Amino acid sequence: MLRLIRRPEPITEETPDEALVRRAQAGESAAFRVLFERHVVAVRRFLRDLVREPHAADDATQESFARAHAELDKLSDADRFKPWMLGIARNVAFETRRVRVHEPLDDDDEGIPDAVIPSPSPEAALLDQELEQHFSEALGQLSAKRRAALLLRLDHGLSYEEIAQTFGWTLPTVKNEIHRARLKLRAALVPHLGGRR
Amino acid sequence: MSCGRSQFLEALALGQASPSLEAELTIHLRSCGRCRHELRWLKTEQALFRQRAGRDEVAHLWKGVARRSGLDLPRGVWPRALAALALGAAVLLAVGPWRAEPPSGLTAATVIVATGAPLPLDSETAMSHGPADSREPEGRSPMCSTLPEGLGFHCGPVQRASVVASR
Numbered sequence: 001m002l003r004l005i006r007r008p009e010p011i012t013e014e015t016p017d018e019a020l021v022r023r024a025q026a027g028e029s030a031a032f033r034v035l036f037e038r039h040v041v042a043v044r045r046f047l048r049d050l051v052r053e054p055h056a057a058d059d060a061t062q063e064s065f066a067r068a069h070a071e072l073d074k075l076s077d078a079d080r081f082k083p084w085m086l087g088i089a090r091n092v093a094f095e096t097r098r099v100r101v102h103e104p105l106d107d108d109d110e111g112i113p114d115a116v117i118p119s120p121s122p123e124a125a126l127l128d129q130e131l132e133q134h135f136s137e138a139l140g141q142l143s144a145k146r147r148a149a150l151l152l153r154l155d156h157g158l159s160y161e162e163i164a165q166t167f168g169w170t171l172p173t174v175k176n177e178i179h180r181a182r183l184k185l186r187a188a189l190v191p192h193l194g195g196r197r
Numbered sequence: 198m199s200c201g202r203s204q205f206l207e208a209l210a211l212g213q214a215s216p217s218l219e220a221e222l223t224i225h226l227r228s229c230g231r232c233r234h235e236l237r238w239l240k241t242e243q244a245l246f247r248q249r250a251g252r253d254e255v256a257h258l259w260k261g262v263a264r265r266s267g268l269d270l271p272r273g274v275w276p277r278a279l280a281a282l283a284l285g286a287a288v289l290l291a292v293g294p295w296r297a298e299p300p301s302g303l304t305a306a307t308v309i310v311a312t313g314a315p316l317p318l319d320s321e322t323a324m325s326h327g328p329a330d331s332r333e334p335e336g337r338s339p340m341c342s343t344l345p346e347g348l349g350f351h352c353g354p355v356q357r358a359s360v361v362a363s364r
Contacts, residue, residue: 029268032266032268033259033268036259036262037259040255040258040259041250041253041255044253044255044258045249045250045252045253048253058257058258058261059261061255061258062258062261062262062265063265065258065262065266066261066262066265066266069262069266069268070266131245132245132248132249135245135249136249153207154211154242154243154246155246155250157211157213160204175204179203182238182242185242186238
């Protein structure tokens, strides 16, 4: 009776992010809700690893999506929602850390081994909850910036170019930071690998 | 760490390598111990990240996002409210006690009232009514057939009020 406005196409699981972004930019809140549901787990996990406190991660997640909604019109490449969203989350995390804890955001290169680190067995590592705990602790020992870069590459699959754009770094800097982060991580894990090779 | 193929090995571990790159690396790995070593580390890191994934409780977070963004108006409120108003208006127009002039040409009009409440017999209310040869059962106003079912209207027996002659 009151269908004066033409109904938009229904949103499905196959609707790409690009289409959702355009519809959300046009004011369709349901489209933004779907973007939220698609990406909230990854964003929450990224923030959990950066701020390392569950309640702060929740708050930062909500703040990140609220900012994304407010600034959605600024996203010119609609198919870049994920890296753009993680970039906002990274900024929110760094603001949180700066407010809560006065720690340097940059790293020093102490503790990066020169020698080749013996490699583990991926299958054995999977079953080991203790190793996973050490892995989380080792991540926490990295500086926030280096940890963020490593997470964006290894956990969230962003390309080096996307990470460079997110951080405002050059490509060589991104590769170097991730390489160093990886070496530190491995060095921290080696004592706990034991017979898992 | 490897013989310069770290980035390619990384793509392989992340599942981002093209089929041709994957084929090339598979051949290379057979003869390069350093790359095999590096690939094992990459796969271990990947496995540990995957294992940690999916443990975040996120269902409760939308409320806060909606509140901060002003998106917390329940969906469909306005269309439903308008629909309810329109339906109410339609019902009122159909059954409301509107005054109407009886059709001209009638020498006598028998007032037929269909109502749940008795009408005083000395009422001079004149109402137009349906055609005399209405198919409604005897004593039932033709208007009854136009009323929607189940809305609390009761078409009671016809009551005759005072006859008002009009011309």
